[in-house]
Amino acid sequence: MASKQTHFVAVLVTLVSLFLGLSGCELMQPGPSADFTISPVIVYAGETFELNGSLSLGSAAIVSYTWELGDGQSLVGQQVNAALSFPGTYSVVLTVEDANGNLDLATQQMVVYARTGTVILDEDFADGELALARWVLDPTWASAGDAQIDFIRGGAGNALYIHSAASRWHRRYHAIELPPLRVGQKAVFSCRIMTLRNQDFHTFLFAPGRVELGSLVGALPYFLFTNEGGGSYIQIPSTLGTDIGHPVGYKPDVYRWHTYSFVFDQDSFELLIDDVSWMEGPLDVPFSDSSIWSILIGEESLTETCNAYFDDIRVTIEE
Numbered sequence: 001m002a003s004k005q006t007h008f009v010a011v012l013v014t015l016v017s018l019f020l021g022l023s024g025c026e027l028m029q030p031g032p033s034a035d036f037t038i039s040p041v042i043v044y045a046g047e048t049f050e051l052n053g054s055l056s057l058g059s060a061a062i063v064s065y066t067w068e069l070g071d072g073q074s075l076v077g078q079q080v081n082a083a084l085s086f087p088g089t090y091s092v093v094l095t096v097e098d099a100n101g102n103l104d105l106a107t108q109q110m111v112v113y114a115r116t117g118t119v120i121l122d123e124d125f126a127d128g129e130l131a132l133a134r135w136v137l138d139p140t141w142a143s144a145g146d147a148q149i150d151f152i153r154g155g156a157g158n159a160l161y162i163h164s165a166a167s168r169w170h171r172r173y174h175a176i177e178l179p180p181l182r183v184g185q186k187a188v189f190s191c192r193i194m195t196l197r198n199q200d201f202h203t204f205l206f207a208p209g210r211v212e213l214g215s216l217v218g219a220l221p222y223f224l225f226t227n228e229g230g231g232s233y234i235q236i237p238s239t240l241g242t243d244i245g246h247p248v249g250y251k252p253d254v255y256r257w258h259t260y261s262f263v264f265d266q267d268s269f270e271l272l273i274d275d276v277s278w279m280e281g282p283l284d285v286p287f288s289d290s291s292i293w294s295i296l297i298g299e300e301s302l303t304e305t306c307n308a309y310f311d312d313i314r315v316t317i318e319e
């Protein structure tokens, strides 16, 4: 009897072991594992790239590959060609399904760049007064009547004329969206300005990058020309108005156009006046932290006045 009972227990143990073993075998057949590659490594807006899901694994056959590109596009296939129309950062998601109906997904962040040479903004005020609507007035201090579009002979054509009084703070802005900058690329902001010395005090502002109009947090360095204090200021907004240099001394130069350009890469800036480099330095805030910027022109001084023409405001992506 004792041996029969022992034998029965042994059989039971064997059966249980077999059952657990079979269960274990099922656990050894996991669902699929999604993985994919994107090529080429650098992707530009509007240009074809390839998504390849063949790195995905599964103990059962993978029967479907579904792609979500992050802009609303959805594609199907192990290997697909795609394009994204606009620069930016996208989350690309691959979902795979195996023959047992098990799913897995993989996500990759993908940066889409703009080609060098892309023109983000080119404002020449050619359409006259209509342009005023594109350059929105900050009504905090100034009134709309403090600016107008004038026609200037000698090549400039229409230009924006700001002539606010001493008690004003005339700011006009235009929002732009900048693409992510690939290593080696730069964003170049430029503006032609002509000041008029028909009064004792005048000032002008060219502030290429504000995240919020009313706040300097996260903004890019800007250029303020004023005769108060005897010159011009490059200001690093994160230190709120602390001027870091006076690249141009106060020397009224009237009825003559000058081109002011800021060049930004991911962590530094350079100011050029008439294509001559006047100043450069590091950026406190990495350039790519925001893609939406407002370009400000006008003045930011309540003690002086603005009497200047602005024209040919351009933003380009350069190398």
Ligand SMILES: [Ca+2]
Pocket: 124, 125, 126, 156, 157, 158, 159, 311, 312
């Ligand atoms: Ca013009």
